[in-house]
Amino acid sequence: MNNKNHLSILNILIFISLIYTVTILNILTPKNKAISEVENRTLAQKPVFSVDNLLSGKYFRDFESFFADHFFDRENLVKISKNISSLKGIKREEEVYLVDFEGQNVGGNRNNEDGEKPEDNAVVTTKGNLLILNDTVMELYKFNEDKAKLYADMVNTVSSTLGENVKTYSLLAPIQIEFLNNEKYKNLSDSQIDAIKYVNDNFSDNIIPVDAYSPIKEHIDEYVYYRTDHHWTALGAYYGYTGFADAAGLEAVPLDKYKENKAPDYLGYISTVNPSEKVNSNPDDVVYYVPPVKTDMKVFYYDKDTGEKKSYAGSVINKKYVLLDQKYGVFLGGDFALGVIKTNVKTDRKIMVIKDSYGNAFVPFLTPHYSEIYVVDPRHYKESIVDLVKENDIGEVMFLNYILTTNFDSFMDSVLNLVK
Amino acid sequence: MVFSSLVFLYLFFPINLIFYFISKNNTYRNIILLSFSLFFYAWGEPFFIFALLLSGIINYSFALLIDKYKGTYKSKLFMYSAVIIDLSMIGIFKYYNFFASNINYVFDTNIGLSSIGLPIGISFYTFQIISYVIDVYRQDVPAQKKFYKLLLYMSLYHQLIAGPIVRYIDVANEIDNRIITPSNFSYGINRFIIGLLKKVIIANTAGQAATVFLDSNLSELSVLGAWLGIIMYTIQIYFDFSGYSDMAIGLGRMFGFTYKENFNYPYIAKSVQDFWRRWHISLSSFFKDYVYIPLGGNRKKFIRNVLIVWMLTGLWHGASWNFIIWGMYYGILLLLERTLLHRILDKIPAVLSHIYLILIVIIGWVFFYYVDITKGIKFMSILFGYGSNPLYDIKFEVEFFNNVIFLIFAAFASTPVFKGIYNKLNELIVINNYKPSKLTIIAFNALILIVSTVLLVGQTYNPFLYFRF
Numbered sequence: 001m002n003n004k005n006h007l008s009i010l011n012i013l014i015f016i017s018l019i020y021t022v023t024i025l026n027i028l029t030p031k032n033k034a035i036s037e038v039e040n041r042t043l044a045q046k047p048v049f050s051v052d053n054l055l056s057g058k059y060f061r062d063f064e065s066f067f068a069d070h071f072f073d074r075e076n077l078v079k080i081s082k083n084i085s086s087l088k089g090i091k092r093e094e095e096v097y098l099v100d101f102e103g104q105n106v107g108g109n110r111n112n113e114d115g116e117k118p119e120d121n122a123v124v125t126t127k128g129n130l131l132i133l134n135d136t137v138m139e140l141y142k143f144n145e146d147k148a149k150l151y152a153d154m155v156n157t158v159s160s161t162l163g164e165n166v167k168t169y170s171l172l173a174p175i176q177i178e179f180l181n182n183e184k185y186k187n188l189s190d191s192q193i194d195a196i197k198y199v200n201d202n203f204s205d206n207i208i209p210v211d212a213y214s215p216i217k218e219h220i221d222e223y224v225y226y227r228t229d230h231h232w233t234a235l236g237a238y239y240g241y242t243g244f245a246d247a248a249g250l251e252a253v254p255l256d257k258y259k260e261n262k263a264p265d266y267l268g269y270i271s272t273v274n275p276s277e278k279v280n281s282n283p284d285d286v287v288y289y290v291p292p293v294k295t296d297m298k299v300f301y302y303d304k305d306t307g308e309k310k311s312y313a314g315s316v317i318n319k320k321y322v323l324l325d326q327k328y329g330v331f332l333g334g335d336f337a338l339g340v341i342k343t344n345v346k347t348d349r350k351i352m353v354i355k356d357s358y359g360n361a362f363v364p365f366l367t368p369h370y371s372e373i374y375v376v377d378p379r380h381y382k383e384s385i386v387d388l389v390k391e392n393d394i395g396e397v398m399f400l401n402y403i404l405t406t407n408f409d410s411f412m413d414s415v416l417n418l419v420k
Numbered sequence: 421m422v423f424s425s426l427v428f429l430y431l432f433f434p435i436n437l438i439f440y441f442i443s444k445n446n447t448y449r450n451i452i453l454l455s456f457s458l459f460f461y462a463w464g465e466p467f468f469i470f471a472l473l474l475s476g477i478i479n480y481s482f483a484l485l486i487d488k489y490k491g492t493y494k495s496k497l498f499m500y501s502a503v504i505i506d507l508s509m510i511g512i513f514k515y516y517n518f519f520a521s522n523i524n525y526v527f528d529t530n531i532g533l534s535s536i537g538l539p540i541g542i543s544f545y546t547f548q549i550i551s552y553v554i555d556v557y558r559q560d561v562p563a564q565k566k567f568y569k570l571l572l573y574m575s576l577y578h579q580l581i582a583g584p585i586v587r588y589i590d591v592a593n594e595i596d597n598r599i600i601t602p603s604n605f606s607y608g609i610n611r612f613i614i615g616l617l618k619k620v621i622i623a624n625t626a627g628q629a630a631t632v633f634l635d636s637n638l639s640e641l642s643v644l645g646a647w648l649g650i651i652m653y654t655i656q657i658y659f660d661f662s663g664y665s666d667m668a669i670g671l672g673r674m675f676g677f678t679y680k681e682n683f684n685y686p687y688i689a690k691s692v693q694d695f696w697r698r699w700h701i702s703l704s705s706f707f708k709d710y711v712y713i714p715l716g717g718n719r720k721k722f723i724r725n726v727l728i729v730w731m732l733t734g735l736w737h738g739a740s741w742n743f744i745i746w747g748m749y750y751g752i753l754l755l756l757e758r759t760l761l762h763r764i765l766d767k768i769p770a771v772l773s774h775i776y777l778i779l780i781v782i783i784g785w786v787f788f789y790y791v792d793i794t795k796g797i798k799f800m801s802i803l804f805g806y807g808s809n810p811l812y813d814i815k816f817e818v819e820f821f822n823n824v825i826f827l828i829f830a831a832f833a834s835t836p837v838f839k840g841i842y843n844k845l846n847e848l849i850v851i852n853n854y855k856p857s858k859l860t861i862i863a864f865n866a867l868i869l870i871v872s873t874v875l876l877v878g879q880t881y882n883p884f885l886y887f888r889f
Contacts, residue, residue: 008606011862015609016437018869023434060421060463067427071877081878084871088625088826096818100632188814 025072033070043069082277095278096185097132130270131177133185135282136227137270138177143190144407145198151406152202154415155399158354159206161419162389162397169247169398170203171210172196172406173232173240173358176225179217192403199406210247210398212240226284229268230402231328234288237361244398253368258289263322263330286327290317291367294344299336302382314339316364331360332375337382339375343367351396352389354378354415358402378414385418421463422581423612423667424619426876432460440675450572450595453675460577461541468539471509476571478505479549480564483556487563499557503550510546514538518739541581543736545574547706552588554710561589569595578671582664584682584702591677598676608673611666613865618663620872622830624879626656629823632815634789638798642813646802648820653789654782655830658687661700687834690773691765692753692780707733727751737788742796746787753780 035042047053047062054060071077129140159168174196180186193213200209216224216232216239224236232240238255245252263286271279299314318333332339335357345368352374353359353366359375366373374394376385389397405411421428436456443449462469482502489495513536520531552573556563564570570588573595579586633641633649641649665682672679682702689695696704707729715725727748734747757765765773786803790796802809832838845857 005602007858007862008602011606011609011865012602014862014866015613015869018866019429019434022873023430026430055466057464057466060466064421064425064427067431068425068877071426071430074877077874077877081874084875085625085878089822090824092821097822098632098815098818100636184814 022072029070029072031066031070079277086277094182095132095134097130098188099130099132129188131185131188132279133180133182135278136176137230137268137279138180139175139230139270139404140177140189141175141192141195141403142407143195143198147409147412148195148199148406149202150409150412152199154412155207156202156204157416158385158397158399158419159204161386164206166389166394167208167248167396168206169208169210169244169396170200171212171240171244171362171398171400172199173236173400173402174213174216175230175403176232179220195403195406208247210240210244212243215239215242223285223287226266226268226286227282228266228271228279228284229328230270231268231358232361232402233286234331234361234364237358238289238365240362241365248369248396250369253292253365255289257292257368259292260287260289262287263327266327267325268328269326286322286330288317288330289364291364293367295341295367296343297332297339297341299333300338300340301336301380309337316341316367328357328360332363335360335377335380337377337380338388339363339373341367341373341375343371343373345369345371347371349396350374350392350394351398352376352385352394353398353400354385355398355400356402356405356411359400362400376418378411378418381418383418384420421460423664423671424616424872424876426873429873429876432456437674446596446598450569453576454568454572457572457575457577457580461575461580464540464581468542471513471539471542472545472575473571475506475509475546475549476567476574478502479553479574480567480570483553483563483570484565486553486557490557490559495557499553502553506546506550506553510542512536513542515735515739544583544585545580547585547703547736548579548587549574551585551706551710555587555589561592564588564592564595576677578668578675578677579679582661582668583700584665584668584679585706586679586702590680594677600674600676604676605674608670608675609865610670610861611673612670613868615663615666615668615670616872617868618659618666618833620875620879621868622826622833623656623660623663624875625823625826626652626659626830629819630656632819634799636815638795638802639809641799641802642810642816643802643805644812645816645819646799646809648816650782650785650789650799650803651827652823654687654785655827655834657785657788658683658834659830685834685836687778687781688774688836689777690770691762691777692750692757695777695781696750696754703733703736723755726755730754738791740791742787742791742793745793746784749784749787 031046033043034045044062044065046066047059049059052058053062129142131138131140155168155170159166162168172195174192177186177189178192196209196213200207203209216236219235219239222235223233224239225232235255242252244250264283266284266286267280268284271283295316297314297316298311300309300311302308303310314333314336316332318330321327321329321333326334328334341363347370349370350372351366351370353363354376355362356377356379359377363373363375372392372394374388374392376388388394401411421432423429436452439452439456440449443452458469461472479502482498482505485498486495486502489498512534517533520533523529524531552561552570555561564573573586573588573591574580576586630649630652633645634653636645636649662683669679669681680702682700684698684701686695686699689698711732712725712729715721715728717725730747730751731744732747733750734744737743737746765776783800783803786796786800787793790799801807805811842857842861846855849856
């Protein structure tokens with residue numbers, strides 16, 4: 001045999017043994033993993049065979065996802081692949097990425113607690129842009145005049161439906177790109193102060209705007225935003241709350257009256273879409289503050305199969321989440337249709353908060369001021385809030401959303417459905 | 421299923437290899453290959469496998485009749501019938517909605533649209549089978565007597581889905597007799613790995629960067645961003661498609677088939693004519709042999725013939741106007757080169773004709789990318805600085821620096837530079853009649869296979885661009 005053949009055979013042997021080694025390792029890899037923590041999603045499961053599935057091509061498509069999702073040593077390979085991908089550019093002083101993503105605007109519910117809280121199906125798919133600057137992932141904001149107007153109109157409509165006797169507040173929480181001290185990258189995002197002003201200017205006279213912006217700006221050097229998550233921290237929410245206290249004529253309870261605690265090693269919702277390992281190697285702490293008053297919380301949800309309304313006992317600070325991946329869930333225990341919090345505070349004041357997940361870190365700070373707090377998530381709740389307000393004699397309503405929600409018209413539709 | 425998927429590399433392919441090589445006899449091997457090919461097709465299109473089988477039965481029967489009546493008018497009649505049936509099938513599946521909606525638009529009619537969808541690979545297998553019946557009619561090759569062998573030719577999974585368009589005449593002999601030598605198999609591995617590199621490492625990376633700009637809000641796109649986006653797409657489409665052809669050629673070699681080359685460094689061409697001799701060679705030669713020359717070639721009604729061929733080339737790529745425009749763009753440029761430009765192109769320095777050609781190609785991809793023509797025009801106006809779009813923005817800066825090494829690598833990989841270096845090393849370093857650079861190929865193959873696998877695991881999004889056709 002000549003040299004050429006030797007080399008050919010060596011080439012074949014190496015190729016074939018690589019292919020078959022991986023094939024066999026793959027066969028030996030257990031296929032029962034349900035969730036990928038790293039990616040924050042459920043893994044594809046082995047498809048169920050049926051003739052319909054086969055003919056439509058669904059069976060094979062699903063099998064392919066199943067095969068890929070349970071590939072040998074997948075999570076490590078995904079990490080290595082990020083490192084390989086980073087070779088395609090040159091490192092500059094700042095590590096910067098811009099990522100377009102499509103996500104679901106529903107937070108915090110993946111870790112079902114023994115089936116007591118099934119997923120609701122009011123999921124809003126959103127598209128967005130992220131800036132990754134060194135170890136921080138930030139959402140970008142684009143002002144959309146029509147939708148911002150729609151948001152203001154929505155609040156106006158709810159307020160006028162509830163009548164003048166119900167005080168209506170609106171708090172729009174800014175996101176951290178607004179306060180970035182790097183003008184160059186900050187300019188990727190539109191001005192939020194202008195957008196908040198635009199929305200506020202479109203409110204009818206009954207609406208009381210809450211200025212969360214100024215106190216957050218004042219304390220921007222503190223840990224008010226996460227690096228790996230799009231939410232504000234509880235501290236950020238606290239400063240937002242001081243803005244609310246000013247608007248509502250309340251005296252803000254000092255933070256040192258709360259018992260501080262933290263859940264370390266948090267990789268937030270938006271850390272999964274980032275191409276940089278820098279973010280993942282520098283996780284956040286979820287600091288939470290236990291209110292100085294007694295609270296009793298009941299959570300309502302709709303059964304996934306029957307649609308029947310059910311409830312369980314929740315808690316304002318839900319410590320179960322300290323040990324889970326979705327640590328932001330420590331606040332109220334995530335998102336759900338309706339939460340009713342009763343406190344031992346001697347007052348007649350009752351408030352309803354219509355909120356996205358920014359509300360979760362905020363609501364615990366309301367507990368010293370109200371006897372009852374109704375937390376409504378319009379992405380899940382399906383009943384009339386007019387009835388809710390009347391039946392429970394609620395005197396105040398607050399809209400608490402982050403600035404990007406003014407771009408989600410389906411969110412506004414969901415709210416309007418609650419006053420029909 | 422695509423070759424650059426985990427399920428192909430680590431399930432389908434290894435199983436196929438085992439079954440193939442434990443069958444010693446060529447007939448069994450053909451049956452194995454046919455079964456795996458049909459399964460491969462059914463993986464993506466379980467329903468349309470019937471369209472494929474039907475087309476196979478019809479063309480098989482007609483070819484036998486063409487052969488039987490060879491030399492008589494009947495033979496011609498059968499040949500035309502088969503071609504018309506084939507074109508009708510692709511017409512119904514691929515072009516019905518396009519024509520119906522255009523007729524509806526022009527005549528304000530209300531012809532119902534079909535919701536059947538497009539069988540994967542129909543453009544490729546239809547052209548293959550047309551070349552077969554015409555070649556039988558021309559008596560260039562005898563009709564295949566065994567149905568399963570013809571079906572094997574038609575459905576062979578190496579080229580079924582994204583080409584190259586293999587002619588029956590080129591593989592007729594190998595269907596019956598093929599010898600697989602270690603050096604052939606080893607060459608097949610080398611080609612397959614090159615294809616994998618092109619697809620997984622280059623095309624997918626370029627594709628990600630391209631969509632960042634091409635699919636963005638055009639009113640905010642910067643001029644440089646537009647250029648970077650379309651250059652990335654230029655990279656993506658070449659490496660995607662030629663990578664697929666490499667994998668097809670490589671797989672063919674491993675199983676004993678020799679397919680003709682489909683690409684020859686098209687981006688180093690110096691004229692449009694040169695480009696089309698290097699790009700998707702199996703398609704342009706199909707149109708040349710079965711449309712252009714029968715129409716009269718350059719001897720009679722030359723301009724008409726060129727325009728027909730290029731309109732059809734455009735339409736072959738997709739049932740929408742932007743592809744027709746893209747085809748006509750090349751048709752007109754070819755005519756211009758033939759009549760006027762060739763005098764200039766012959767005289768100017770080579771570097772200028774390279775720049776001329778690459779600009780033509782890059783601009784062509786704008787028509788190709790945007791199915792929505794108004795969007796394409798808008799993009800084009802940004803490229804050339806009309807309108808109020810900024811020249812430069814941060815998005816461009818970020819993507820540029822994050823991809824600059826990749827860009828340089830991909831640009832070199834579009835030329836024969838790496839091949840040249842390798843050949844030079846082979847020449848220069850010879851120790852005891854042994855060429856150590858050949859060993860580096862083996863290590864290279866292993867490395868690329870591992871890296872591609874890792875990247876494939878990292879990439880969830882992995883469709884082949886040419887699937888639309």
